[in-house]
Amino acid sequence: MQTTLEQIVSSLLSWMRAILILNVIHTILVSIVLTRADVPYWGLLIPVVFIIGFLPGIGGVLSMLLASLMGFLVSPTTVLIILGILSVYRLIEELWIQPHIMHATTQLPLALSYLVPLIGGLIAGPVGALLAIPVVLVFIALAQPRQASRNRAG
Numbered sequence: 001m002q003t004t005l006e007q008i009v010s011s012l013l014s015w016m017r018a019i020l021i022l023n024v025i026h027t028i029l030v031s032i033v034l035t036r037a038d039v040p041y042w043g044l045l046i047p048v049v050f051i052i053g054f055l056p057g058i059g060g061v062l063s064m065l066l067a068s069l070m071g072f073l074v075s076p077t078t079v080l081i082i083l084g085i086l087s088v089y090r091l092i093e094e095l096w097i098q099p100h101i102m103h104a105t106t107q108l109p110l111a112l113s114y115l116v117p118l119i120g121g122l123i124a125g126p127v128g129a130l131l132a133i134p135v136v137l138v139f140i141a142l143a144q145p146r147q148a149s150r151n152r153a154g
Contacts, residue, residue: 004141011106011137018105022098023053026060026089030067033085037078039070057126060090106137 027050034042049063064086071079099113108116113133120132 004144007141007144008138011141012134014106015102015134015137018098018101019054021101021105022093023050023059025097026053026063026093029089030063030086033082034067034070037071037082038074039078039082040073042070045070056130060093064090102133106133108133108137108140112136 027046030049031042031046034045045066049067052063052066053059055062064083067086068079068083071082099110102108102113103110106113116132116136117129120135121129124131
């Protein structure tokens with residue numbers, strides 16, 4: 001049986017794994033979009049997009065804006081196309097992909113994967129939205145041993 005500390009570490013590592021998976025998906029999509037748009041030097045931007053993607057809350061938006069600005073090397077229309085595609089992806093990622101990956105990697109119920117970041121964002125802004133899932137995972141890990149001891153006592 002895992003100790004509480006091991007459960008907390010395991011939960012936080014699974015959350016970090018989910019963040020890494022989301023960042024890899026985002027980086028691959030940006031590279032595909034820039035390649036298809038014939039943006040020169042797109043390969044120089046990809047490591048920056050990957051690193052910026054780890055910034056809480058704003059990383060995905062910043063990388064999307066950088067990729068869109070690279071479209072100016074082709075044409076203003078390309079900027080709008082890149083911005084449109086990546087904006088639609090961000091919407092889909094925030095509303096569907098991220099909660100499902102969080103649910104799959106952290107075993108957090110899907111409803112909580114949707115609601116916890118929203119509540120955290122309402123309470124503490126962008127930092128609250130970012131830290132809400134890890135905090136809930138820690139609380140769940142802390143509550144499980146007590147739940148198990150109650151079941152044994154009852």
